[in-house]
Amino acid sequence: MINNKWGKVGRFCLFKSAYKLGEDIVATIDFSCGTVKCCQLSVTLQCEETELKPGADEESLVGGERGENSTGTTTAATTESDRQKSVSRVTNYSKHHEVCLGMLQTQVILPIPLHVTPTFRTDVVEVSWKLHFQFVTTTSPELSNEMMATRPTEADEELEWVAPTDIAIETMIWSLPITIYPTAPLQIPQPCGDYKLHIK
Numbered sequence: 562m563i564n565n566k567w568g569k570v571g572r573f574c575l576f577k578s579a580y581k582l583g584e585d586i587v588a589t590i591d592f593s594c595g596t597v598k599c600c601q602l603s604v605t606l607q608c609e610e611t612e613l614k615p616g617a618d619e620e621s622l623v624g625g626e627r628g629e630n631s632t633g634t635t636t637a638a639t640t641e642s643d644r645q646k647s648v649s650r651v652t653n654y655s656k657h658h659e660v661c662l663g664m665l666q667t668q669v670i671l672p673i674p675l676h677v678t679p680t681f682r683t684d685v686v687e688v689s690w691k692l693h694f695q696f697v698t699t700t701s702p703e704l705s706n707e708m709m710a711t712r713p714t715e716a717d718e719e720l721e722w723v724a725p726t727d728i729a730i731e732t733m734i735w736s737l738p739i740t741i742y743p744t745a746p747l748q749i750p751q752p753c754g755d756y757k758l759h760i761k
Contacts, residue, residue: 565698
């Protein structure tokens with residue numbers, strides 16, 4: 562269930578959290594159970610490369626002991642220094658963007674490219690994958706179901722709804738980590754054509 566401080570946004574269902582190169586990430590979002598209107602959503606497949614420092618953990622431990630013996634200022638300075646030592650770079654790949662105002666259900670399909678690097682970790686670098694969500698929600702009374710149901714009309718069969726020009730929105734950001742494994746060589750497309758090898 563996806564919630565914010567105003568209530569329920571919807572129910573998110575991801576069929577699995579581990580994929581292979583070349584597969585499609587398929588998920589569904591159900592807005593029928595939500596109490597907060599979602600105007601639009603954006604899902605991006607992101608790869609995060611983090612450079613790991615070998616002595617960061619030891620220095621963090623020493624700094625923590627010093628912070629306990631002296632003051633809290635030393636601990637805060639050590640934590641900020643550890644954050645600067647881990648350099649991360651985020652790369653965006655597949656993206657799904659949809660205006661979902663008035664929808665009860667929708668689906669998300671993100672293809673995983675074959676040329677990317679799967680998830681791995683060494684003593685020097687770590688490559689991880691995640692789904693980055695952005696939900697644009699609103700609590701405007703003009704978009705509520707009660708206002709639409711009680712709106713006076715001349716005839717029951719004639720109902721024309723005009724969208725408001727300005728609404729108050731709030732963007733909610735959420736990241737979901739996933740795992741990507743290598744794929745079988747047979748799933749990688751081979752180039753076709755005639756090639757000649759010249760040996761000198």
